[in-house]
Amino acid sequence: MILIKEIYQEDYECCFKLDSITIGLWSKSQWKSEFKKKGVKVFALSLPRTIIGICVFHVVVDEAQINYFSILKDYRREGYGSHLMYFSIEKCKQLNLKKLSLEVSEANLAGNKFYEYFDFLTVGKRKNYYKNGVDALLKEKLI
Numbered sequence: 668m669i670l671i672k673e674i675y676q677e678d679y680e681c682c683f684k685l686d687s688i689t690i691g692l693w694s695k696s697q698w699k700s701e702f703k704k705k706g707v708k709v710f711a712l713s714l715p716r717t718i719i720g721i722c723v724f725h726v727v728v729d730e731a732q733i734n735y736f737s738i739l740k741d742y743r744r745e746g747y748g749s750h751l752m753y754f755s756i757e758k759c760k761q762l763n764l765k766k767l768s769l770e771v772s773e774a775n776l777a778g779n780k781f782y783e784y785f786d787f788l789t790v791g792k793r794k795n796y797y798k799n800g801v802d803a804l805l806k807e808k809l810i
């Protein structure tokens with residue numbers, strides 16, 4: 668059975684662990700401070716014994732940004748990412764938000780296909796945004 672629930676700062680270590688074996692975006696202290704930001708909610712997608720996906724959802728005025736979104740490698744292409752995304756879109760509707768936005772590396776083919784599947788539109792580009800010189804695409808979806 669899969670479950671999506673909000674998790675809080677005491678769970679920062681398991682977020683760091685999942686991140687370190689997936690995309691390696693943040694350090695432990697960055698995870699800890701992410702939980703403290705105003706408007707940040709962290710959602711975990713779990714199977715009975717393990718967290719297999721995390722979404723960091725940041726409400727800013729009347730929209731939300733996805734600051735982090737990842738599914739464990741062994742569980743990809745099984746619809747789990749979609750569960751978490753449908754949940755995030757539903758959360759936007761419940762909170763009466765107008766837009767969901769995010770940044771994704773232009774080189775991330777899976778990520779780009781995934782957001783295309785959810786009808787996100789590319790609305791901008793940050794040149795040389797990542798350390799390796801790759802551009803970030805700014806994507807958004809009207810709710």
Ligand SMILES: CC(C)(COP(=O)(O)OP(=O)(O)OC[C@H]1O[C@@H](n2cnc3c(N)ncnc32)[C@H](O)[C@@H]1OP(=O)(O)O)[C@@H](O)C(=O)NCCC(=O)NCCS
Pocket residue numbers: 689690735736737738739742743744745746747748749750770771772775776777778780781782784
């Ligand atoms: C992007 C990511 C979250 C997708 O999660 P997932 O659980 O594999 O996604 P789903 O199984 O729900 O896929 C939904 C649809 O997205 C598209 N998609 C997902 N992964 C894809 C891939 N590797 N190649 C092509 N299309 C893909 C497909 O259309 C897929 O539908 P289908 O399987 O019926 O063809 C996952 O690959 C991941 O965690 N990647 C690393 C982190 C990341 O890149 N995050 C996003 C950018 S920050």
